[in-house]
Amino acid sequence: HNLLAAVMDNQLFNKQTRLSPDGVLWKRVLDVNDRALRSLRTSAGGPTERATGFDITAASEVMAILCLSESLADLRARLDRIVMGFTADGAPVFAKECHVTGAMLALLRDAMMPNLVQSVEGVPAFVHGGPFANIAHGCNSVLATRMALAHADYAVTEAGFAFDLGGEKFMHIKCRQSGLKPEAVVIVATVRALKMHGGATLDSLAQPNTAAVERGLENLDAHLEAAALFQRPVIVALNRFTHDTDSELDLVRRHCQARGVPSAVADVFGSGGEGAVALAETVLAALPAESPSLPFLYAATDDVEAKLSVIATQIYGAEGVTLTEEARARLAQFEKAGLSRLPLCMAKTQNSLSDDAKRPGRPRGFTLTVRDFEIANGAGFLVALTGAMMRMPALPKVPAAERIQVSPDGAITGI
Structure with missing residues (x-):
């Protein structure tokens, strides 16, 4: 990513590109949260001075391209068609014009190979790719999924955050591009999260509170209803935490049963693989003999505003969508x-179904605001930036780094 940025700026300096400095869209990336890098000016005082910024590495289009490519030839083609920006008269300028696709491919050649790791009990897993689901498409690589399918009877893959983000993008981006289709959808829920969506404060989530759990169930319902749109069996996995009580877990399971949704408690952290046997059996029992074709809620060729409306109303529960003037111009x-x-890749807070992080539960009567768009032509999607969501996160008021220390004998603590 940054190689392309450096070469692009070098060509701007030497007047070897059709790009207009004001038309550059390609930012740099860094794997450190830093709000000061969101907006800055580069090449200060020179003829190519312009406004730019940094994104977090997980939001890099190259990361998304790596995860969606299925061969070196596919990877090359996708890198070639990255849109770096526009000419003065509005024509797109593609990465292939920088003549460094070969160098980028050389850096990524070995990175295309999925990483095989194992759990402490020897269960194999492929860990490959890291696009966040709140600012990118939130799925591991297509190659890792295909490799897992080739080496096991069943493959379990994660789509980051909740169904409104990772799940929707898994269907509309990863499955649409690759032809993959899941046989079932497992919604991972926790008592802690349900309490938060039921109005409990962060510092009270370890305290028993069945009333807050019950209020938070409407958030779970929203995800169940969204997942059901894709015509697959939906199962709820209750990821057990140490402080969860049986009464809280039973409340969630009774709620799922009343909706006709299979559920099981997963205590993998406390009991290892044995703690997930019930969940595995529940999933297997729900699998159909044959799955229908995967329905998409919109066609990639639909108007952007029509696609936005489908996601906002059917997945998030919004009443509609508003585009700012900046978004309309872009x-x-x-x-x-x-x-x-x-296809659309929504950049939206993970803390709410809406675009307002301070509205937990199941917000109603809201309008989704799209403030800008970004193009990821190589990855094959258009990014819609909603609310206050940034593609370069910030550190919290008290960063975790402040807790880390090294003792005189070299022991590291606070991690």
């Missing part, structure tokens, strides 16, 4: 260049 630029007929 969308018009992409439409003029023929770059809008792509």
Whole structure:
């Protein structure tokens, strides 16, 4: 990613590119949360001075491309069609014009190979790719999923955060591009999260509170209803924490039973693999003999506003969508260049079904606000930035780094 950025700036300096400095969209990336890098100016005082910024590495289009590519040839083609920006008259400028696709491919060649790891009990797993689901598409690589399917009777893959983010993108981006289709959907729920969505404060989540759990169940219902749109069996996995009480867990299971949704408690942290046997058996029992084709809620060729409306109303529960003037101007630029007929990748808070992180539970009567768009032409999607969501996160008021120490004998603590 940063190699392409450096070469692009070098070509701007030497006047070897069609890019207009003001038309550059390609930022740099860094794997450190730093709000000061969200917006800055580069090449200060020079003829190519411009506004730019950094994204977090997990939001890099190259990360998404790596996870969606299925061969070196596919990877090369995707890198070639990255849109770095636009000419002064609005024509897109592609990465292939920098003539460094070969160098980028050389850096990524070995990275394409999925990493085989194992649990403490020897269960194999492929860990490959890291696009966050709140600012990117939130799925591991297509190659890792295919490899897992080739080496086991069943493959379990994660789509990050909840179904409104990772789940929806898994279906509309990863499955649409690869042709993969899941046989079932497992929604992972926790008593702690349900309490939070039921109004409990963060410092009280370890305290028994069945009333808060019950209020939070409507958030779970929203995810169950969204998952059901894709016509797969839906199972709830209750990920047990140490402080969860039997009455709280039973409340959630009774609620699922009343909805006709299979559920099981998973105590993997406390009991290892034995703690997940009931969940595995529940999932296997729910699998159909044959799955229908995977339905998509929108066509990639639909108008962007129509696609936004489908996701906002059917997945999030919004009443509608509003685009800011900046978003409309950016969308018009992409439409003029023929770059809008792509699936959407929503950049939205993970703390709420809405675009407001301070609205837990199941918000109603809200309108989703899209403030800007970004193009990920190589990855094959259009990013819609909603609410206050940033693609470069910030540190909290008290960063975790402040807790880390090294003793005189070299022992590290606080991690």
